[in-house]
Amino acid sequence: MTAEDSFREMFAMIELEMRRLRHDRTEIYTRAVQPxxxxxxxxxxxxxxRGIPTGEMPYIDYITPGVLLQSTIFVxxxxxxxxxxxxxxxxxxxxxxxxxxRWATVVGRSIASGVRAVVQALIIFPVAILLGVxxxxxxxxxxxAFVVLFLVSGGFAALSIFxxxxxxxxxxxxxxxxxxxxxxxxxxNALYPIELMPPxxxxxxxxxxxxxxxxxxxxxLISGDLSNLAIDVVAIIVFDVVIFAVASLSFRKIIE
Amino acid sequence: xxxxxxxxxxxxxxxxRTKALDGVxxxxxxxxxxxxxxxxxxxxxxxxxxxxxxFRPTSxxxxxxxxxxxxxxxxxxxxxxxxxQETSVWADISGFENLLIYSKIYGVPSSRRKKSIQDALSSxxxxxxxxxxxxxxxxxxxxxxxxACALLVKPRILFLDExxxxxxxxxxxxxxxxxxxxxxxxxxxxxxxxxxxxEADLYSDEIAIINRGKIVKSGTSSQLKQSLMSEIxxxxxxxxxxxxxxxxxxxxxxxxxxxxxxxxILCDSRLDVFVEDGETALPKIIEALRSEGKSIxxxxxxxxxxxxxxxxxxxxxxxxxxxx
Numbered sequence: 001m002t003a004e005d006s007f008r009e010m011f012a013m014i015e016l017e018m019r020r021l022r023h024d025r026t027e028i029y030t031r032a033v034q035p036x037x038x039x040x041x042x043x044x045x046x047x048x049x050r051g052i053p054t055g056e057m058p059y060i061d062y063i064t065p066g067v068l069l070q071s072t073i074f075v076x077x078x079x080x081x082x083x084x085x086x087x088x089x090x091x092x093x094x095x096x097x098x099x100x101x102r103w104a105t106v107v108g109r110s111i112a113s114g115v116r117a118v119v120q121a122l123i124i125f126p127v128a129i130l131l132g133v134x135x136x137x138x139x140x141x142x143x144x145a146f147v148v149l150f151l152v153s154g155g156f157a158a159l160s161i162f163x164x165x166x167x168x169x170x171x172x173x174x175x176x177x178x179x180x181x182x183x184x185x186x187x188x189n190a191l192y193p194i195e196l197m198p199p200x201x202x203x204x205x206x207x208x209x210x211x212x213x214x215x216x217x218x219x220x221l222i223s224g225d226l227s228n229l230a231i232d233v234v235a236i237i238v239f240d241v242v243i244f245a246v247a248s249l250s251f252r253k254i255i256e
Numbered sequence: 257x258x259x260x261x262x263x264x265x266x267x268x269x270x271x272x273r274t275k276a277l278d279g280v281x282x283x284x285x286x287x288x289x290x291x292x293x294x295x296x297x298x299x300x301x302x303x304x305x306x307x308x309x310x311f312r313p314t315s316x317x318x319x320x321x322x323x324x325x326x327x328x329x330x331x332x333x334x335x336x337x338x339x340x341q342e343t344s345v346w347a348d349i350s351g352f353e354n355l356l357i358y359s360k361i362y363g364v365p366s367s368r369r370k371k372s373i374q375d376a377l378s379s380x381x382x383x384x385x386x387x388x389x390x391x392x393x394x395x396x397x398x399x400x401x402x403x404a405c406a407l408l409v410k411p412r413i414l415f416l417d418e419x420x421x422x423x424x425x426x427x428x429x430x431x432x433x434x435x436x437x438x439x440x441x442x443x444x445x446x447x448x449x450x451x452x453x454x455e456a457d458l459y460s461d462e463i464a465i466i467n468r469g470k471i472v473k474s475g476t477s478s479q480l481k482q483s484l485m486s487e488i489x490x491x492x493x494x495x496x497x498x499x500x501x502x503x504x505x506x507x508x509x510x511x512x513x514x515x516x517x518x519x520x521i522l523c524d525s526r527l528d529v530f531v532e533d534g535e536t537a538l539p540k541i542i543e544a545l546r547s548e549g550k551s552i553x554x555x556x557x558x559x560x561x562x563x564x565x566x567x568x569x570x571x572x573x574x575x576x577x578x579x580x
Contacts (some may be wrong), residue, residue: 024348
């Protein structure tokens, strides 16, 4: 299996996702509703209350990176459902019999989900502008934020594929997906600074990849403070590499 | 010359308990259409999944064109096409797009991609619906598209798991006509599992019957029929008989024990008796049935069909063993 074969397959997977998206965008729109409510309702109200100390930053600006990430990570965490569905049909069997490597399949699908997630974020981004969120004006910063978003979404999609290879049925997967997503969101700095959390939760937040992604995107999109960016990006890449490896190793289990 | 498919003493045990394959020996010649028949749970699908490198066998050996499916799986995957029993195309994109994605996954070079897709579409008679979304296809069209996806790389062996299950007779016919002409053109070896005896009879060069994880009989359709070395005498009984089934174990045993009878099978209320020579056997059978107090309504004679072969080797095999 050459590297070329693997890259070819990864690109095919991305193309597949784009084509599916082109034919039916309903999901992208319906999935945008919840994050928009977080910004428009929760963000606006909490901005008025000023209950959470976010320094100079208006609260709605503070949570925008977190909400963007939450919306993309929702897409990723439930990407495994597609894999479970493909397991129930014959698609996965067929992919495993194709001349392509397991890791190319897993990484390709994860990246494809990352691309889908970025499209999702692109829908919410203009809404945030309309709601008065003040973004950093440097387009390079914005582009870099989307790269971070893409990287972390790909990682969570791989996590989802890993979970799918263990759970194997829709019902079990849905249960675990639901159990995963909200704690992930709440045990991060998406909605409030880590320092406000109880100590036990702080430890979890430090291990949560979402924390680093939020920190990086908040720096790039809102505050312009890039002092932690290097650490954040390293943490995200480590997460990606580990989870890609784990998901690739367990992938074959899914059809057994 | 190497066999297209070769299995030797292939075993697969699931979870250390369930024996799915129990020593399968099998040879398929290149360019042959090979049908594997077997009842549910006989190991058909497991065998196909081992041959297509999805599962590792617990022990034994399997090769496709001389390549070991375990040790050289990557090379095997490059030369085989596989269509699983379940749907294996994406319904939310068009037929053409499915072929495009699969052609990229299979590594068809971009210079040949368009032609491969065209060929695959025309092999399966799908040119006119290529641009339509797959979710608007009929069952037969979906199945042809799935096979078309496998034909993109002109595989040396095409594995089809229950290729026409759930299709109506005209869709089945269309699938097979397309497959047959593709096979004629490219000399592809076709290996398929099926429940449909007529399909095996009509379209395969060779047939193997698998039961309880073992190949119990193989040969051409006519060899298999001849192997019964018999004609079948069918006895229909009067319904007013005290025994509503028409016949009981005792009478069945008595018929089976006759020297001129090879086997006897109860099909509903009809008794099928396999005999080598009908003319000499018939009086003895009638006598045996009469002595058990059975009143025969009608007797007919039939040549064995593949259904009979299947029933003999897979359906009522244990019955036959108990009797003999």
